[in-house]
Amino acid sequence: MPLSGPSGSLPLPAFLEKRLFSTTPRVRSLNINNINPHVKEAKYAVRGELAIKSEQYKAQLAKGEGKDLPFDSVVAASIGNPQQLDQKPITFFRQVASILENPALLDAQEVLEKSSGYKSDVFERARKLLKDVKSVGAYSQSQGAAGIRQSVADFIERRDGYRADPQSIYLSAGASSGVNTLMSVICASPQTGILVPIPQYPLYTATLALQNAHCVPYYLHEESNWSTNVDGMRDALKKAQKQGIDVRAVVVINPGNPTGASLKPEAINSVLELAAEEKLVCIADEVYQTNIFEGEFQSFKKGLRDLQKSAKNNDGKFDNMELVSLHSISKGMVGECGHRGGFYEMVGFDPEVVAQIYKFVSIMLCPPVLGQCIVEMMVNPPREGEPSYPLYRKEYDYIFHSLRDRAQALYKAFQEMEGVSCQSPAGSMYLFPTITLSQKALEAAKEAGKAPDDYYCMRLLDATGICIVPGSGFGQKEGTLHFRTTFLAPGTEWVGRITKFHKDFMDEYR
């Protein structure tokens, strides 16, 4: 297992490094002090120390060496990874994928219909996709196969009521890859800054660290269900600009991660208005757009097009707004994380800038082609009247209800816990409760050399085998403590483990 090295070690000044090494033989080319300092700065807690330790426990149990552990199974509640738990893939998608992998199965249609529940539309879709890509083993265009981008454009049009141009759509290896591309192009110097919601999915702060650019935080309001406050956004912007930071973009995660909060159209409009006034690129991370329990999803794209048509656009201020919206096959009811598929749509971007984005993505050749095909099926699933529709509908709804029920069960359990307070689950796959710890507990954490929420989560893992992520991994208002847990794990026994641990922990530090 890799060691966790000293984080944030400063590189030695050149003269000192020379001095130290002038008589000490240098053993290797690379060491913790001379590698890219921006890589060292980047933090990504979701797969950090706790996740690594939970993998160690898992391996230990798998080898039958878990006798001394106070638990007999590890529960991964730290990562939005549905199919690692008990969520089944959508049958239609995997039936089509099996044929894409082995097109010889097109000749076994009758047999597969008879023995394995394949319907005729499975074969139709496989044929269409094979026409789009020729082979899932061949590189596609760097932007993604044209026929698949057309399907995505059609989906966006159906969703929003406004046309989309396939040329402005880029398929990607999950949304993470799209974010990485955008950050790499937008961040031009150490003065570049990007507005990022706190708490956020730490891909943003990690990528900004790698780019040596500024994260300009704007705080979400926990008290009002983690809402986005545009005044706070504007204040953060102005403050950063006064410090000489060239703020170029604002990230909005809607529905939120880790918060689950869902923005109403008015809130979306305020963000767009601010972005238009201040000439900010709006980066809308919408990967949880189908994970909504309260209210409905409206895309930023629709919001922008509505504004462009409205009286508010009398001076054309929305006409050249740069908006990029990201989606993924990893979340929703699809949950195909391991396939690495997603897309982003860019509107209002300067064509010369898009040409550079195109060049950037071409260096990594193309996104995984099977993942591109699953994007197509996600945006263009079986429709009513088609043979695979009933099963698709059933599976989709089952997963949806299952997630909602689990979210509720976890929420109820948190409401029973002393010192834990949680916003009602509005969406995404996570709950992000506040925890209040006693002074004694805070001191114990300090002694252990850990932030209090880190300490709590480590103690939870050691006691129960349950892996969650401390709030510090996502950012939080100074003086508050949180943790993020998924509600993907099956059953309720694991929730009982948390409740028991929590009670014992509170008693221990009373």
Add this chain to the structure above:
Amino acid sequence: MPLSGPSGSLPLPAFLEKRLFSTTPRVRSLNINNINPHVKEAKYAVRGELAIKSEQYKAQLAKGEGKDLPFDSVVAASIGNPQQLDQKPITFFRQVASILENPALLDAQEVLEKSSGYKSDVFERARKLLKDVKSVGAYSQSQGAAGIRQSVADFIERRDGYRADPQSIYLSAGASSGVNTLMSVICASPQTGILVPIPQYPLYTATLALQNAHCVPYYLHEESNWSTNVDGMRDALKKAQKQGIDVRAVVVINPGNPTGASLKPEAINSVLELAAEEKLVCIADEVYQTNIFEGEFQSFKKGLRDLQKSAKNNDGKFDNMELVSLHSISKGMVGECGHRGGFYEMVGFDPEVVAQIYKFVSIMLCPPVLGQCIVEMMVNPPREGEPSYPLYRKEYDYIFHSLRDRAQALYKAFQEMEGVSCQSPAGSMYLFPTITLSQKALEAAKEAGKAPDDYYCMRLLDATGICIVPGSGFGQKEGTLHFRTTFLAPGTEWVGRITKFHKDFMDEYR
């Protein structure tokens, strides 16, 4: 289609930018002058202007609008993308993959054996892989599934006769992703330099540009079959060091791309000795290790282990050498480019550095899981005596001979062309001949605002629909001209198109 913007535009000095824009309203946040200048500098000709234009021709023909074109098909001879042409995937791999995508097919074993030629070992392998990953739709460990890394370690041991540690193996989304990771970690400042062979696969120069680090070129010797000259490497190193460049690593592409050259053990040893003396990380890009027509492949890993055991290591100078070796499923007889799969093995790296590499890859979560499974099958294919072996052997050998025959046919054609001289094909998927153009042709290129080899390739595309890549895309000795063509396209008709074009071109500019 994206425009090709002005390449290499310098960012405006701040005072000038302010001046220019103080009365001109700024339309957007991003423009060609303010995005990341390193993205602008990066060049990647393999998917550049010619590739884009050939896609346009292809679309035009597909729409039936190709009446005025002097050709009726586009031939992609620019990208090593075998399954886009007529190379078939290995049946065993795709049969297993179909089950991985739809594990319900495990229950259809009898039926698939009867109707679709599946053998029992296909189901065994699918079960093993499903045990390793649980679902191809679930994120794996960021380093790649443990069982698959074990298979890779076993392969390396069989290949080299030396054990490999699964912990030092990282699965990746193709080798390109591994290179990107390594460059991101190794390049610490604008002073960092990496020795890169010229000509090279331009991923290296592109990534170094993105990292704002120095490419320190060492020239391969065309006259001796593109051999690697360690004295030249040492000279380039010293020259760069004198200029204050902190040279940290040396890239070797073996077998070569675009050259196809294969290094003998003695040459590998010289490189390792230089790297040990000068404390350079050795980056061995070995993705073409099975594409060898002359001689045999020896891995850098074996070379290093041999040296460590030999008398040359009496002072332990090889003990702490840092070596990273990359492989991929995209090339060889496997050709599964679109699946994005590969691995790299790191030996001798400081554990704290490896921990940072681990963290870096964890930000992008994990490599595509299906691709990881194909890595497993590539390194652990059916063995003699197993049911799928005869077909595997037949397909593998057929592809190998087919590639070798096509290489020879193309080589012969080049030998007939005036002013074209080519090294005999030793490996990889490419030929990289020299072309000599007349003064008139050089002037015509200049008038057209293009480098001469760019001009030649563009004229070739316009006349024949064949897309190749000019030598400038890979780097070449000053004053020489080359182009790279794959030998993947089927048949010989297309070769005739090149021969005819070349004759006409030479006549035109005589």
